[in-house]
Amino acid sequence: MKILILFIGMLIPSLGxxxxxxxxxxxxxxxxxxxxxxxxxxxxxxxxxxLAIEVYxxxxxxxxxxRMRGNKYAWNLLPNSSxxxxxxxxxxxVRKLLVCSKLIGVGYEQEKPSVESNVCSRLIIDGFRR
Amino acid sequence: MKNxxxxxxxxxxxxxxxxxxxxxxxxxxxxxxxxxxxCALGSVVTGNMTYNATTKKWLTTKSAKIVVTARKISNxxxxxxGQLYKSNSATTSNVTVDLNDSWVDVTGAxxxxxxxxxxxxxxxxxEITGGFPTSxxxxxxxxxxxxxxxxxxxxxxxxxxxxxxxxxxxTCTL
Numbered sequence: 001m002k003i004l005i006l007f008i009g010m011l012i013p014s015l016g017x018x019x020x021x022x023x024x025x026x027x028x029x030x031x032x033x034x035x036x037x038x039x040x041x042x043x044x045x046x047x048x049x050x051l052a053i054e055v056y057x058x059x060x061x062x063x064x065x066x067r068m069r070g071n072k073y074a075w076n077l078l079p080n081s082s083x084x085x086x087x088x089x090x091x092x093x094v095r096k097l098l099v100c101s102k103l104i105g106v107g108y109e110q111e112k113p114s115v116e117s118n119v120c121s122r123l124i125i126d127g128f129r130r
Numbered sequence: 131m132k133n134x135x136x137x138x139x140x141x142x143x144x145x146x147x148x149x150x151x152x153x154x155x156x157x158x159x160x161x162x163x164x165x166x167x168x169c170a171l172g173s174v175v176t177g178n179m180t181y182n183a184t185t186k187k188w189l190t191t192k193s194a195k196i197v198v199t200a201r202k203i204s205n206x207x208x209x210x211x212g213q214l215y216k217s218n219s220a221t222t223s224n225v226t227v228d229l230n231d232s233w234v235d236v237t238g239a240x241x242x243x244x245x246x247x248x249x250x251x252x253x254x255x256x257e258i259t260g261g262f263p264t265s266x267x268x269x270x271x272x273x274x275x276x277x278x279x280x281x282x283x284x285x286x287x288x289x290x291x292x293x294x295x296x297x298x299x300x301t302c303t304l
Contacts, residue, residue, distance in 0.1 A: 024167030024202065024304030044170070098303060115196070116211065117171045118301040122204065 018044045019051060019077075020119060021101045027124040030091035035125060036069065038086045041101045043077035050076050050105030053085060056120075058096040065090030066097075074104065091127035099123050168269070169206075169302035172197030179280055186285045190231060190277035196300060198272045201239070202264055205303040208256040208274055214282055215295040224283040225296055231277035232256045239268035 020042045028035065043049050052074040055063040069086040077083060087099065100120040106113045177194025181187075198206050210227035213220045230253070236244045240263035247261035262270055280296060282288065 018170035114297050115174050116299040118299055119169055120303040
């Protein structure tokens with residue numbers, strides 16, 4: 001008999017175990033063409049994790065016109081630690097984006113998680129008109 | 131980020147000649163992020179499916195559960211990653227999961243509103259949209275129960291008496 005397991009049996013019993021991201025929803029009026037936004041990503045788990053930053057359009061398709069300051073796209077976070085990550089967005093026209101931190105690794109060995117949590121902030125950039 | 135702005139008031143030395151302003155008091159204003167948006171993946175309970183060789187489909191025999199605790203969010207989405215795994219390594223088979231036997235229980239802040247307005251579209255994605263409170267410090271708790279069927283693109287690649295996994299992604303949009 002073949003058995004399919006929907007999820008790895010991992011009990012994470014309380015609110016404190018998660019990763020988080022702030023700020024949440026923002027509407028910004030940029031002053032420069034490469035508009036910087038800083039997000040705080042935090043590891044609330046009691047084990048190390050690796051988070052990756054990804055940016056999508058409102059419809060879920062991958063967004064263009066953004067880059068991580070320092071060209072770093074993934075971060076290892078120790079338990080109860082946080083990192084400020086700065087993203088630069090091309091600020092042309094109105095852009096409706098989802099800025100997401102995705103759990104891509106668990107533990108020091110960075111094992112692939114069976115449940116990939118993804119926390120996304122909405123960002124509207126009311127950019128320069130062309 | 132907590133941001134508390136406190137307004138300090140200079141001490142006044144009152145003399146009998148001064149009128150006493152009894153409205154003077156210490157006061158402060160909390161920043162908007164004090165009870166900001168929040169989303170946490172709570173407990174995750176493994177589900178099981180059993181393979182039916184005739185229909186070449188897996189059918190849920192034990193539902194999986196995910197608890198999401200959230201505040202002031204706009205959307206929660208659960209979807210399969212679309213690949214079959216064997217011991218944490220992806221196989222060559224893609225899998226289509228039909229979450230047609232899924233539902234969500236809501237408790238906590240705004241539970242009635244979320245129940246009344248939520249849109250749960252249990253096909254390949256279990257998605258809850260709408261009704262979440264936009265203010266207040268309290269949390270909404272979503273218990274998402276997942277069930278349904280799974281179909282593998284290449285069933286001939288499956289090995290007898292083997293255990294496979296389907297991994298899922300939970301996306302919470304603030």
